[in-house]
Amino acid sequence: MNDAETMINVEHVYKVFGPSPRDALARLDRGEDRESIRKATGNVIALADASLEVRRGEILVLMGLSGSGKSTLLRCLNSLVRPDRGRVLIEGTTSQLDPTAADAETLRQIRLTRISMVFQRHSLLPWRTLRQNVALGLEFRDLGRAEINAIVDEKLELVGLGDWKDKYPEELSGGMQQRVGLARALATDADILLLDEPLSALDPLIRMRMQDELLALQRMLKKTMIFVSHDLDEALRLGSRIALMEAGRVVQLGTPEQIVTSPATEYVKRFVANVNPLSILRGDSLMQPLSSLPRDPADARVLLLDRAGSCRCTLSAEGRPAALSIRGHAARLVPYDETLALKALSEDVLISGPLETSMRTALAVNHATGRPMLLLDGDGRLRGVISEWDLLRAMAEDRAGKPTELGGDA
Ligand SMILES: Nc1ncnc2c1ncn2[C@@H]1O[C@H](COP(=O)(O)OP(=O)(O)OP(=O)(O)O)[C@@H](O)[C@H]1O
Ligand SMILES: [Mg+2]
Incomplete structure (x- = not known):
């Protein structure tokens, strides 16, 4: 990673889910396709030679059909998923970190201080109030109770849930729960945010507001974000760059304008076929x-x-x-x-x-x-x-x- 701008490098990552990853990879190497490998061996090849470079301070939007490997790739970045091949490098303050090779303590530190994640499906603890849920990542740090409360309240206000602090997750709608997850990620000091469709359950108005908040956050705090989205308009609005995934690989990485004006493959072309030129051309x-x-x-x-x-x-x-x-x-x-x-x-x-x-x-x-x-x-x-x-x-x-x-x- 020589480029000073680079924050994360994903290098030729493979991930197989199933009973015999090694067998599946050997078949893949021999040129068998994913579908026939799945039928013959019961292994799902979620990532196959996925490479990606994320720059410091950018919002990189990951797009692709359902099952193309977006969530799996995101999870490799904080090592919730361990790749079978390839590696992930994260630029550290003194050296590069490889979360996929880190020991448990280093990994814990990375997750506490460097990377925080908003999951595709809600991951709130049902026995904790909203306030306690948002405070989760802060409790392991050396902060006083008053300080934690101040941060938590500010973030809950930010996502429009200031009046709900002492409620429990089950009392909230799906969209509200999603916003709690967002508040929790924002409450940490992490400089990298992994966002797996964090806005998908929100209605359009709140969704736009949250998009604006994320853009402001990126401008003010220079956070690096990797954001999975199914919504092309959202991707064009938020993305400094967009990465398109197909069958476990990143098939194109470029600015929204590059993706729309020169799609690399038929797949990408179909993806952007209905883009409104108003939102993209400069x-x-x-x-x-x-x-x-x-x-x-x-x-x-x-x-x-x-x-x-x-x-x-x-x-x-x-x-x-x-x-x-x-x-x-x-x-x-x-x-x-x-x-x-x-x-x-x-x-x-x-x-x-x-x-x-x-x-x-x-x-x-x-x-x-x-x-x-x-x-x-x-x-x-x-x-x-x-x-x-x-x-x-x-x-x-x-x-x-x-x-x-x-x-x-x-
Ligand atoms: N824990 C798991 N166990 C088994 N298979 C999995 C697991 N996680 C993902 N897969 C499989 O890997 C493939 C990629 O899944 P992934 O969740 O990364 O897709 P995605 O692009 O995020 O899709 P979506 O847009 O629907 O969220 C899918 O075929 C999925 O079934
Ligand atoms: Mg997903």
């Missing part, structure tokens, strides 16, 4: 770049920002927009921000935004103003323009990532 892959913007035949310094040529711009020597006009009248540039009342903007305004501007925002700007949006880099230089045309083209793109011919430049 300004710099939508825009018409500066180099291809048409210029006024009468004055080559003037860039034409829309097809009709009614919005125009000249640049300063540094490449920043210097003079703007709309239908011959001077115009001004206003940076986009979420609080902007787009519909109430005066006729002389063009909106600018950063290169990461989402398609959703670009669409809103185009719709409200009827004018293109200017994309600027960090130094305020014009890099490209998004017009209605670019948005239409992106919508018409087939999901294999190849633009459908609509004419214009591609």
